Amino acid sequence: MTMQIYNTLSRKLEPLTTIEPGVVRMYVCGVTPYDEAHIGHAMSAVVFDVLRRYLEYRGYRVQHIVNFTDVDDKVIERANAVGADPLQLSSQLADEFLGQLAALNVLPATAYPRVTQTIPEIRDFVQGLVERGYAYAAAGDVYFRVHHDEDYGKLSGRSLDEMLAGTRFEVDPRKESPADFALWKAARPDEPAWESPWGPGRPGWHIECSAMCVKHLGQQIDIHGGGNDLIFPHHENEIAQSESLTGQPFARFWVHNGMLQLVNPATRQVEKMSKSLGNMVTIAKFLEQYDGDVFRLIVLSSSYRSPLTYNSDVAADNLRKLERLRTALEPATGTTTLGPEVERLAQAVATAQEGFTTAMDNDFNSAGALAVLFDLVRAINSARDAGVGGEGFAAAQQRLRELAGVLGLRLAPQQPRGNQAIGPFVELLISTRNELRKVKQFALADQIRDRLTELGVTLEDGAQGTRWKV
RNA sequence: GGCGACGUAGCAAAGUGGUAAUGCAGCGGUCUGCAAAACCGCCACUCGCGGGUUCGAUUCCCGCCGUCGCCUCCA
Numbered sequence: 001m002t003m004q005i006y007n008t009l010s011r012k013l014e015p016l017t018t019i020e021p022g023v024v025r026m027y028v029c030g031v032t033p034y035d036e037a038h039i040g041h042a043m044s045a046v047v048f049d050v051l052r053r054y055l056e057y058r059g060y061r062v063q064h065i066v067n068f069t070d071v072d073d074k075v076i077e078r079a080n081a082v083g084a085d086p087l088q089l090s091s092q093l094a095d096e097f098l099g100q101l102a103a104l105n106v107l108p109a110t111a112y113p114r115v116t117q118t119i120p121e122i123r124d125f126v127q128g129l130v131e132r133g134y135a136y137a138a139a140g141d142v143y144f145r146v147h148h149d150e151d152y153g154k155l156s157g158r159s160l161d162e163m164l165a166g167t168r169f170e171v172d173p174r175k176e177s178p179a180d181f182a183l184w185k186a187a188r189p190d191e192p193a194w195e196s197p198w199g200p201g202r203p204g205w206h207i208e209c210s211a212m213c214v215k216h217l218g219q220q221i222d223i224h225g226g227g228n229d230l231i232f233p234h235h236e237n238e239i240a241q242s243e244s245l246t247g248q249p250f251a252r253f254w255v256h257n258g259m260l261q262l263v264n265p266a267t268r269q270v271e272k273m274s275k276s277l278g279n280m281v282t283i284a285k286f287l288e289q290y291d292g293d294v295f296r297l298i299v300l301s302s303s304y305r306s307p308l309t310y311n312s313d314v315a316a317d318n319l320r321k322l323e324r325l326r327t328a329l330e331p332a333t334g335t336t337t338l339g340p341e342v343e344r345l346a347q348a349v350a351t352a353q354e355g356f357t358t359a360m361d362n363d364f365n366s367a368g369a370l371a372v373l374f375d376l377v378r379a380i381n382s383a384r385d386a387g388v389g390g391e392g393f394a395a396a397q398q399r400l401r402e403l404a405g406v407l408g409l410r411l412a413p414q415q416p417r418g419n420q421a422i423g424p425f426v427e428l429l430i431s432t433r434n435e436l437r438k439v440k441q442f443a444l445a446d447q448i449r450d451r452l453t454e455l456g457v458t459l460e461d462g463a464q465g466t467r468w469k470v
Numbered sequence: 471g472g473c474g475a476c477g478u479a480g481c482a483a484a485g486u487g488g489u490a491a492u493g494c495a496g497c498g499g500u501c502u503g504c505a506a507a508a509c510c511g512c513c514a515c516u517c518g519c520g521g522g523u524u525c526g527a528u529u530c531c532c533g534c535c536g537u538c539g540c541c542u543c544c545a
Contacts, residue, residue: 008474011474028545029545030545031544031545032543032544032545037545038545040544040545041545042545043545045545047545048545072543073543074543074544153473156473156474156540156541157472157473157474158472158473158540158541159472159473162472162473162541163472163541205543225545226545227544227545228474228475228539228540228545229539229540229544229545230540230544231474231539231540232473232540232541233540233541233542234544256545257545258475258476258538259538259544259545260545261538261539269537269538270537271538272538272539272544273545274543274544274545275543275544276543276544277544298482301482301483301484301492301493302482302483302484303483305475306475306476306483307475307476307537307538307539309482309538313481313482313494314481314482316494317481317482317494317495318482318493320493320494320495321492321493321494323507324493327507327508330507330508359484362485365485366484367484367485367491367492367493368484368485368491368492370483370484370492370493371483371484371491371492371493372491372492373492374491374492374493375491375492378508378509381507381509382508382509382510384508384509385501385508385509386509437503440503442503442504445504446503446504446505449504449505449506450505453506458506458507459505459506460505460506460507460508461502461504461505461507462506462507462508463501467506467507
């Protein structure tokens with residue numbers, strides 16, 4: 001069975017084929033670091049991390065490139081507003097974002113190129129387009145000549161005529177057509193600028209991705225990804241630039257994730273999370289409250305292509321899911337290694353293995369894959385209750401850990417947040433409470449448990465003694 | 471207005487041309503001193519509405535209603 005992936009370009013599922021057998025070249029649009037990153041950015045990063053992990057699980061070698069657009073209008077605007085150097089600001093924010101991705105257990109990409117490190121390649125790219133007649137210089141700017149690109153609009157399903165019929169385009173006298181877009185922008189005073197054949201300036205918005213893609217992955221790639229808000233104009237323009245220069249198809253698969261949304265408390269309308277709307281939950285804020293696995297579960301629980309509405313209930317639900325997954329990894333309590341329960345568990349493992357692959361092969365159906373894991377969780381817990389232990393039990397847990405790992409879930413035991421030193425005190429209270437229980441002082445024992453619960457420490461009395469977690 | 475996506479139980483959310491996964495919540499039971507956790511059982515005669523194709527549609531087609539995204543910076 002081959003993997004099926006939804007391709008925005010064809011608007012249908014297609015079997016995965018790669019340019020080079022066994023290798024996937026994947027370019028994913030990263031962020032423009034001009035302000036704190038929010039969980040919408042995290043969603044995109046997690047989605048493509050899961051794609052990458054699953055492709056590797058299926059035996060592909062994945063070259064995964066994620067860019068930072070560290071010079072553009074927004075960065076400059078923001079830097080001016082806070083009185084910072086633009087490049088210093090974006091560099092700092094980009095590094096911060098990388099740290100947060102690590103906290104979310106996103107595997108490091110093969111490379112994280114930045115515009116400021118790609119200027120010569122961008123300049124050559126623009127020069128090439130000018131030479132081929134696809135671009136023209138005007139007063140220090142360089143524009144892409146959209147009318148020269150015959151299939152412009154093929155990704156977003158728009159025709160140039162329709163687009164021009166709208167009145168949304170600003171009329172710029174320097175442009176031949178209102179739909180033309182800037183490849184290179186002439187420097188204004190006090191802006192970062194680089195020398196070029198057209199005078200000092202900096203790259204326009206879309207060109208950097210084309211140039212970085214070619215630089216790091218070549219003229220043709222297998223998968224190009226990003227949020228679906230980038231389909232137009234960003235990805236449309238990337239296609240136009242790249243294919244006009246090389247004369248070859250740019251990316252085989254265009255993969256887009258849906259937007260993370262929030263309910264606006266004022267209007268009660270659902271809306272996209274974005275910096276410009278000011279309705280963002282930052283990654284830092286989320287991670288203050290929840291484990292990175294909780295976020296990953298939120299993302300995995302629905303189709304990556306669908307919009308995902310975030311609220312605190314969603315977070316709470318997924319925290320419970322995480323706890324359930326963790327309980328399955330708790331040790332065996334018995335030692336049975338033979339019998340129907342043992343066989344049933346082995347069967348459940350095989351079923352899970354197969355179901356997982358079937359789900360993920362179908363356009364990365366992570367919600368379906370997760371359902372398979374929960375079936376395995378139940379089988380493991382059930383086996384533990386029946387006294388199953390030994391190698392078969394350990395193997396089942398190992399398989400669960402492995403498949404969850406393919407989704408990027410750590411399933412690490414819960415660590416006390418904040419003060420790490422509460423352990424001995426909790427242990428002390430537990431042993432005192434258990435003394436009380438021995439002499440049937442239940443009222444006092446229950447009081448200790450209740451008070452601890454209020455303080456965020458949960459006690460569970462089991463046959464093996466009392467367990468606690470925060 | 472144009473392009474696109476979506477509308478499945480209280481909530482979240484998979485899925486298939488032949489009568490609906492999974493998680494949370496809820497209900498009953500086992501276990502427990504009592505809880506919690508775990509386990510067992512129950513919980514959508516039904517998949518926005520109206521037509522059509524079909525032996526049969528939630529799944530395909532058409533229309534309508536509703537929600538969202540893009541068309542301007544945006545993961």
